Amino acid sequence: MTALPFLLLILATLAGYLLNRMAAGAIRANGARLHSMISYHGMFAALMVLVPVLTMILLWLVFEGPIIDRMVMSGLPDGVLDGRGTGAVQLVLAEIKSISRGQIFGTPEDWKIAAAHNYAALRTQSDWWMIAVVAAVSLAIIGFARSRVTAEFRARQGVERIVSGLMIFCSTVAVFTTVGIIVSLSYETLRFLDRVPLSEFLFGTNWEPQIPLREDQIAAEGAFGWLPVILGTMVITVVALFVAIPVGLLSAIYLNEFAPRKLRAVIKPVLEILAGVPTVVYGFFAVLVVAPAIRDLGQSIGIDVAPNTALAAGGVMGIMLVPFISSFADDALSAVPSSLRDAALGLGSTRAEMMTTVLFPAAIPGIVGGVLLAVSRAIGETMIVVMAAGLIAKMTINPLDSVTTVTVQIVTLLIGDTSFDNPKTLAAFALGMMLFLVTLMINVFALRIVRKYREAYD
């Protein structure tokens, strides 16, 4: 059923194209000189149909569901929804939908069956209406486009205007995405702050997002102070940088100055492989190999190591960041003007001295920018820590302990069925907001450093 409007659209587009093309061809055959080529006349009609009707179908499909849901729910007899929470209301809706699909479990109440009939009827109505509207609008546009075909009609300009509009739309999608991120995160965060005061969220040292499932259940009220979570994130980030910075920088120095050209051609792509491995693979690697290795090592020297230490998660994350840092540092070193290099070598310094006293210091701003980008990566990295780090938020900076991170909490709070009306779910969005803000600030700052420094040497 949903395929039918699209089929109609394709047919209408083709029809518009052919009609206008033939009309223009007929004018040309009569000896008149056309302003635009006949294919542009066809394209004009095709785009005139395609763009608005496709937009219409997509909007219809997006809004049809929620509108029908609302109509069905408001058509229910009075009182049946009294005393049900949003989650329960969703369940009723899901039940009505499954009844309308013919999947009946047990004996539903009569009003549910009636609502299911209502739902099915509304769906069919909506489908037919859509087909009718698509057909009518397409025909109207084809007619309009056909009426424009004259020898003087500037079809090419018309087509180019439409194409140009489409391209502008494409480039604003990125802006819409950013706006979407900000609006959705802010909206849910504000709802979270209705329930939990901002001061508690920002300065609380307790993160226990459990909430009682039933009214009479004895459970913690839930504490939403994000400090232990961000502290855990920082512990893991620092561990990762302890691995990534030395290895990354030293390999960049070697690649940039000492590696023979052939060796460099081999090493660079292999390092790229490390960067291309999906993070879920690193996570499994941390759980399967690194964490047991660290635990065995700790036991053999008599230290008590948690099963999911920050060390394992951070160390593996460090490996992931090595190619990132090394390629940034390599670029930064290459961007230093060769006059500095040549001058240092000309004064008789060895290549190592030239590297450590001239090239490296000159490249430091770019390297710092790269390291900052790596930090923002480490903070936002999800799968490694979800699989290898802990779940309990602790105020500790001991890397052998188990800590949790912002991303781990977001994922664990949202995995499984979620409804948008409890502080637990909303807390994930608040954490997401903080994560977005922190990484955005670091990124903007880092990109500014990198750019400024590049300009300085250009």
Next chain:
Amino acid sequence: MTDITSASGAPNPKRTTLLVAASLKRRRRKQARLKWIGLGAIGVAFLMLIILVGSLVSSGWQAFTQTHVTLEVYVDPAEVPLDRLPRGGFDDVLGASLGKMLPEADMSKRAVAKSVERILSNGAQFKLRDMVVADPKLIGQTLTMTVPVSDPFDQLNKNLIDRNTPEQHRRVKDPEIGYFDAIKAQGAISKPFNWALFTNADSRFPELAGLKGALAGTFWALLTCFVISFPLGIGAAIYLEEFAPKNKLSDFIEVNINNLAAVPSVVFGLLALAVFIGWFGLPRSAPFVGGLTLALMTMPTIIIATRAALKAVPPSIREAALGLGASKQQVVFQHVLPLAMPGVMTGTIIGLAQALGETAPLLLIGMNAFITSAASSPFDSATALPTQIFIWADSPERGFVSRTSAAILILLGFLVAMNAVAIYLRQKFENKW
């Protein structure tokens, strides 16, 4: 100045040479040290890669075979009456057939019968049931079947269970090992290639679990991602590179795209959860929503690659076309874009390869559900390859460890293949101007 000159005198060139020569050895040593430390750092990175791949291969290769047992099944009409189909005691039928191969096992004892039945996978009875339902004439006949054994015995056959560990720490008990060895001695145990890994969907039983559902989900998600991000990305890149006026708005869009490329993937998941599922009411766990989310993440990559490819087309091409009277759009769409296409395709494939490995956003939109059938449309519930890896990695059964590694090897195989295609395209079609 004169003071200094008079104090130190004219530098003695011979002395300077000596001084430098004396320190040169030390300085050269320092250089060698830096060089070796650098090489060592690269060595560490390589070593990690080798350990990573090595550990995955060593634990994953076993999952590419699966132990099967071939047995003569007598479909006992007493256990499987025709009128009760599709219900019936298929597990007992299979257990009895296996018991016939084990004269020493006293099948009349419940405990013995249970532990003999434990050798067979839970899927065996469903296989038999499907065969009998499809052809009820089989009731009362004897047929030869090859069915998978259950996970503990699969591990035993692959020597992953140490027979020397004390019995209480082992998942298979001594008599069970005896039964298994007896069957093996009769030559009924085989270890063929594990096609089920590709033809089965997920299952709670490791020996039956496969990747079909995950592969289908990934296919639909990547298809959606491509269909959305490819035109949008190219359109945006062409506009920004060729048509956009140099003003604040264009700068703003550009900064936006660059920042979007660095937003953590889990934030895209939150966006998808709040907007696509929460506000638009799209179905949870659907590859379509996953593809939509991945498209937003892939778009910056495609835009950046396309712009680089467009930039690389020399201005002479544009000028020649413009000089012959083509309009600006004709120049771009008929000349520049076709020449830039290899670069665009390379960027797109690399973007899709990144999307293939993305896990976190898919987890948030619920593509980590337990689903035992393959999605047949992008709106069905499904898992994806990386989320399936995540699910299996979390499963407590031992058998899932090697399946997880195998799934990772398959994922890495796809990534290598995609990147190889990208590199091939770049080298084959790259224009040297």
